[in-house]
Amino acid sequence: MAAKDPVCGMDVNPEVASAQALMSDHDGETYYFCGKGCKLDFDEEPAKFFEPGYQPSM
Amino acid sequence: MLDAMTASVSDTSAELSLPVIGMTCASCVNRIERHLNRADGVATAHVNLATERATVRFDPALIDRTGIVASIEAAGYEVGREATAAVGSQEADAADEAEHAAERRELLTGAIISLGIGAMMMGIMFAPGGPPWPMLDINRWFLVPATIVQFVYGRRFLVAALRGARHGEANMNTLVAMGTLAAYGYSLVVTLLPDLLMASGIGHETYFDSAAIIIGLILLGRWLEARAKGQAAGAVKALLKLRPDTARVLREGGEREVPIDQVVVGDLVRVRPGDRVPVDGILIDGASAVDESMLTGESLPVEKAVGDRVIGATINASGSFVMRAERIGRDTALSQIVTLVERAQGSKAPIQRVADQVTGWFVPAVIAIAALTFIGWMLLGPEPRVTYALTSAIAVLIIACPCAMGLATPTAIMVGTGKGAESGILIRDGGALEHAQRITAVVLDKTGTITRGEPAVTLVRPMSGTDEADLLRVVAAAERGSEHPLAEALVRHADAGGIPMVEATSFEAVAGRGVRATVDGTTVLVGTAVFLEDAGVDLTQAEAIDVGAASPAFVARDGILIGLIGLADTVKPASAEAVGRLQRAGLDVWMITGDRRATADAIGSQVGIGPERILAEVMPVDKAAKVEELQAEGAIVAMVGDGINDAPALAQADLGISIGTGADVALEASDITLVGDDLGGVPTAVRLSRATMRTIRQNLGWAFGYNALLIPIAAGLLFPVAGLLLNPALAAGAMALSSVSVVANSLRLRTFRTA
Numbered sequence: 001m002a003a004k005d006p007v008c009g010m011d012v013n014p015e016v017a018s019a020q021a022l023m024s025d026h027d028g029e030t031y032y033f034c035g036k037g038c039k040l041d042f043d044e045e046p047a048k049f050f051e052p053g054y055q056p057s058m
Numbered sequence: 059m060l061d062a063m064t065a066s067v068s069d070t071s072a073e074l075s076l077p078v079i080g081m082t083c084a085s086c087v088n089r090i091e092r093h094l095n096r097a098d099g100v101a102t103a104h105v106n107l108a109t110e111r112a113t114v115r116f117d118p119a120l121i122d123r124t125g126i127v128a129s130i131e132a133a134g135y136e137v138g139r140e141a142t143a144a145v146g147s148q149e150a151d152a153a154d155e156a157e158h159a160a161e162r163r164e165l166l167t168g169a170i171i172s173l174g175i176g177a178m179m180m181g182i183m184f185a186p187g188g189p190p191w192p193m194l195d196i197n198r199w200f201l202v203p204a205t206i207v208q209f210v211y212g213r214r215f216l217v218a219a220l221r222g223a224r225h226g227e228a229n230m231n232t233l234v235a236m237g238t239l240a241a242y243g244y245s246l247v248v249t250l251l252p253d254l255l256m257a258s259g260i261g262h263e264t265y266f267d268s269a270a271i272i273i274g275l276i277l278l279g280r281w282l283e284a285r286a287k288g289q290a291a292g293a294v295k296a297l298l299k300l301r302p303d304t305a306r307v308l309r310e311g312g313e314r315e316v317p318i319d320q321v322v323v324g325d326l327v328r329v330r331p332g333d334r335v336p337v338d339g340i341l342i343d344g345a346s347a348v349d350e351s352m353l354t355g356e357s358l359p360v361e362k363a364v365g366d367r368v369i370g371a372t373i374n375a376s377g378s379f380v381m382r383a384e385r386i387g388r389d390t391a392l393s394q395i396v397t398l399v400e401r402a403q404g405s406k407a408p409i410q411r412v413a414d415q416v417t418g419w420f421v422p423a424v425i426a427i428a429a430l431t432f433i434g435w436m437l438l439g440p441e442p443r444v445t446y447a448l449t450s451a452i453a454v455l456i457i458a459c460p461c462a463m464g465l466a467t468p469t470a471i472m473v474g475t476g477k478g479a480e481s482g483i484l485i486r487d488g489g490a491l492e493h494a495q496r497i498t499a500v501v502l503d504k505t506g507t508i509t510r511g512e513p514a515v516t517l518v519r520p521m522s523g524t525d526e527a528d529l530l531r532v533v534a535a536a537e538r539g540s541e542h543p544l545a546e547a548l549v550r551h552a553d554a555g556g557i558p559m560v561e562a563t564s565f566e567a568v569a570g571r572g573v574r575a576t577v578d579g580t581t582v583l584v585g586t587a588v589f590l591e592d593a594g595v596d597l598t599q600a601e602a603i604d605v606g607a608a609s610p611a612f613v614a615r616d617g618i619l620i621g622l623i624g625l626a627d628t629v630k631p632a633s634a635e636a637v638g639r640l641q642r643a644g645l646d647v648w649m650i651t652g653d654r655r656a657t658a659d660a661i662g663s664q665v666g667i668g669p670e671r672i673l674a675e676v677m678p679v680d681k682a683a684k685v686e687e688l689q690a691e692g693a694i695v696a697m698v699g700d701g702i703n704d705a706p707a708l709a710q711a712d713l714g715i716s717i718g719t720g721a722d723v724a725l726e727a728s729d730i731t732l733v734g735d736d737l738g739g740v741p742t743a744v745r746l747s748r749a750t751m752r753t754i755r756q757n758l759g760w761a762f763g764y765n766a767l768l769i770p771i772a773a774g775l776l777f778p779v780a781g782l783l784l785n786p787a788l789a790a791g792a793m794a795l796s797s798v799s800v801v802a803n804s805l806r807l808r809t810f811r812t813a
Contacts, residue, residue: 008083013343016380019326021310035082036134036312037089 006031006049007038009056071101074123075113077138078105078130079306080313086135093133097121100129110138138315165281168211172274175203179267193262197249204266208242212273233421236428237455238272241265244448265452268789272456275797300371301392305336308380325383329374337370337386344379345569347542348372359542361570376542377569424458424769431773439774446774446783453772453789458765466757469804474750477810483732483743490729491754493713494747496694500640500740501673501685501707503699504651504658507717507737508637508665509627511700513544515551516608517624521599527557529621533613535560536575536582540567544611544625548584572611583614590614627661632736634665639741641666646693650676650684650707681707698740715740749810757800764796 002011017023017032022039024031026046033039042049081087087105090112094103099120105112114126127137179200183189189196209216212234219235245264252262304315308326318336321327326342329335335348347359350372359375362368368381371392387393428451435447475485485491505511520529534552537545538561553559562575562582572585574593583590587597587610595614600622603610608624640647649665650673651658658674673684681699685707688695697704697711708714714728717737732739772789776782784792 005083008085010083013380016308016326016343019308019310020312022312035086036080037086038083040134041085041089 003032005034005038005056007041007056008034010034071115072118073113073115074126075111076126076130078110078112079136079138079315081105081107081110081135082313083107090130090133090135093129094126097125097129100126134312136312136314162281165277169274169277169281172207172211172270172277174274175207176267176270176272176274179204179270183263183267193264194249194252197245197252197262197264197266200264200266201246201249204242204245204270207270207273208238211277212238212269215273215276233424233455233458234272234276236425237452237458238269240448240452240455241269241272244452245269268456272793275793279797300334302334302336302371306330306333319387321383321386323383323386326380327383328378328380329368330378331374331376333374335368335370335372335374335381337383338390339368339381339384341366341368341379341381344377346377346379347375347569349375363570420458424455427458427769427773428452428454435774450772450774450783453784454769457768457772457784457789457793466761466800466804467754469801470750470753470757470807473804473807474746474753474810477807478730478743478746483730483739483746485730485743485747490713491747491750493694493729494696494744495751497645497696497713497744499646499648499688499693500696500698501648501650501688501711502637502667502737503681503697503704503707504649504653504661505627506700507698508633508649509629509661511627513547513609513625514628515547515623516626516628517605517622519600519603519622519624520620521622522618522620524615524620527555529613529623530555530557531560532577532582532615532620533584533611533623535562535577536565536573536584538562540565540573542567544609545573547625548611548623577615580616584611587612590619593617595619629661629664630736632738636737636740637665637667639738640744643741643744645696645744647671648673648688650681652676652678678704679706682710685710696740696744698737715743746810750807753804753807757803760803761796761800768792 003014003017004010005012012022012032012034014023014032017034020036022033022035024033024039024042024046026042031042033042048054078090081090084107087107090105091103094100094105094112094114099117101115101117103112103114112126112130116126130137182191182196215231215234215238218231222232242265245266248262248264301318303318305318305321305325306313306328307316307321308314308328313328321337327336327339329346331346341362341364343364345361345363348362348368349359350369362379368379369392370385370390385391431454432447432451435450436443439446471485471491474491478485485494502508518526518529520526530548530552534549534557537548538559540546560577562577563579564576566574568574568585568589570586571589572583575582575584583593583595587600590597590612593614595612595617597612597619600610600612600619603622605622605624608626611623611625612619613621613623637647647667648671649658649662649667651661653674655672655674658672659669662669662672676684681697681704685695685697689710689712694713695711696713696715697707698715698717699708700717704716708716708728713730715730715732716728717732730743732743768784768789770776771782772784774783
């Protein structure tokens with residue numbers, strides 16, 4: 001049910017995120033975001049958030 | 059050089075704090091700060107997620123508000139409008155209130171000036187040893203002030219009488235207008251054409267003073283009435299004020315604050331802590347405790363988890379959540395309550411109708427009697443016939459001027475309601491007073507009315523070798539971080555008992571279940587049975603404990619149950635005595651509640667209401683129906699309650715009494731409001747209303763009796779036998795005396811003892 005925001009690490013309800021178009025596809029997977037900031041950050045440079053050393057801000 | 063730069067920056071820098079919409083996490087904060095700090099002219103930017111504000115220090119020469127807003131928008135967020143006082147409705151209210159105040163001022167000014175002028179004229183005309191100047195001169199001096207009183211301050215009576223006449227109606231205004239116009243018109247002729255009337259044997263006496271005093275007294279009565287009148291129409295407005303103006307709707311592109319009427323069924327809406335829930339719907343994400351007291355009257359916030367129903371106008375007390383809108387606009391629970399109140403209110407104004415009927419009969423009768431008097435004197439009277447006929451007819455009109463009748467009710471109501479207000483009993487209007495003395499049954503809401511409406515610790519049962527002080531110490535430490543009302547009650551109880559305070563080193567609240575905290579290096583769980591069982595705690599030893607009406611909170615330390623604490627709503631100290639006083643006053647006392655039968659019976663036994671008089675498990679919407687059932691059985695019902703949930707029942711009852719702890723909606727939907735927190739005001743209100751209504755009946759009896767007695771005398775019925783006749787000035791004087799005696803009788807109510 002819950003998805004994880006790859007940017008900040010928060011749990012996200014996909015239904016709530018979808019309603020706001022807070023989702024992005026990357027490498028065939030759909031990622032959901034808690035808010036606009038995370039989605040914009042993700043879209044700017046998706047690869048950064050999959051680096052092993054990346055620490056979500058929350 | 060560097061110093062100079064810094065100085066110049068601080069000299070010219072400005073600060074701006076803007077509300078930002080759509081932030082959800084720390085990333086949003088970073089992003090906005092990043093964008094703002096990149097903008098030219100921005101010195102520092104701080105964004106606070108909790109307060110949802112961006113505080114920006116900037117150089118006004120390089121960037122302005124528009125630029126800062128643009129920068130926030132470029133980051134992907136919106137700048138909200140500043141929270142302003144609710145638009146429109148409040149302005150309209152203020153304008154309404156200003157209008158009423160202006161009207162009252164106008165009435166009082168008119169009354170004072172008219173009475174002053176009238177009294178001065180009377181003083182000159184009835185000066186000891188006769189008028190100090192020739193009457194003809196006096197008449198000319200009087201002409202201007204009398205004309206001002208008649209047509210400026212008395213204008214409202216003339217206009218109203220004329221409007222009534224167009225529809226073939228006669229009312230109180232007709233009498234006032236006819237009487238004063240007759241007195242004024244006659245005086246005008248005497249003043250302007252003295253020779254003409256001298257020829258027909260008429261003297262130089264004028265009745266300008268009578269006209270002025272009549273107008274003044276009646277304006278005074280209207281002023282008292284305006285002051286005594288309640289704000290009957292305010293209830294629905296107050297209810298609608300509960301509805302928030304906007305909702306944070308989740309739409310493509312994020313969260314947007316939209317006007318409430320743009321929310322459609324199916325919209326996802328985010329509700330932050332402290333927000334009012336905008337519409338009715340289902341919680342789909344997050345969890346919280348919601349304060350529904352304004353709709354259900356039950357003061358404990360209700361835990362809400364995914365799938366639970368949330369109701370518009372209730373207050374989100376703790377967590378943030380997202381709901382799906384299901385019922386909007388007219389379909390919401392709040393709107394339905396508004397409709398119920400409107401319907402119930404629209405159906406009762408019996409006193410007004412009775413008064414109108416009496417007036418409708420009284421006024422034409424008086425006019426007819428005046429006409430008959432005139433004709434009678436013309437046909438049968440001695441010379442000078444015209445004088446006799448005219449003065450008698452005017453005397454009839456004036457003596458019948460329903461001053462005393464007009465004052466009988468408002469003065470008594472004013473004194474009665476004033477007396478009530480002194481002791482915390484706010485009575486809305488005369489109708490409320492009239493109903494209060496006739497009631498035969500009182501229905502008391504349980505929560506918040508008989509009881510305090512907030513939880514208190516009622517049971518502490520330590521286990522597994524723990525003592526009470528240790529149990530409370532641990533619980534208080536674990537719960538101190540929580541803002542849940544039950545937690546507050548626990549902490550309050552521990553603090554009141556002087557339990558030493560310890561800090562929890564970690565704290566986690568699990569919505570709807572309990573808290574997990576580290577206290578003294580041990581793991582402490584406080585919460586529901588399910589919460590502890592899920593954590594593997596054995597609850598066997600608590601099973602046999604009967605908590606009665608209380609909600610149990612289980613406490614475990616390092617996996618071992620160490621105690622059980624019962625929390626329950628408790629009875630207010632004055633409730634039992636008030637119930638007793640009402641029962642001794644011969645009233646049937648009932649209790650109504652949405653709670654379980656067992657809880658209700660337990661409370662009932664504490665205040666002396668037997669189970670046969672307890673209506674338990676009644677849904678808020680059904681309370682009005684229960685009141686109606688009692689009414690159908692012949693009872694005249696007073697309903698005492700607090701929240702808005704009681705509003706329909708308060709309106710349905712013959713007398714709605716709200717207790718001051720409730721929302722001000724219930725206050726306005728009710729006939730009587732008790733400012734104090736306890737029920738003691740209810741029996742006092744009943745006694746006060748009985749005393750006030752007794753006074754009103756005396757006043758009306760006096761006013762009607764006075765008319766019945768003096769109209770024939772004014773008409774000259776006693777002239778043939780006793781030579782007795784009232785001239786218009788004497789009639790006005792007698793009428794003023796009658797009014798004064800009515801007012802004096804009303805003032806006697808001041809001696810009413812509220813204790």
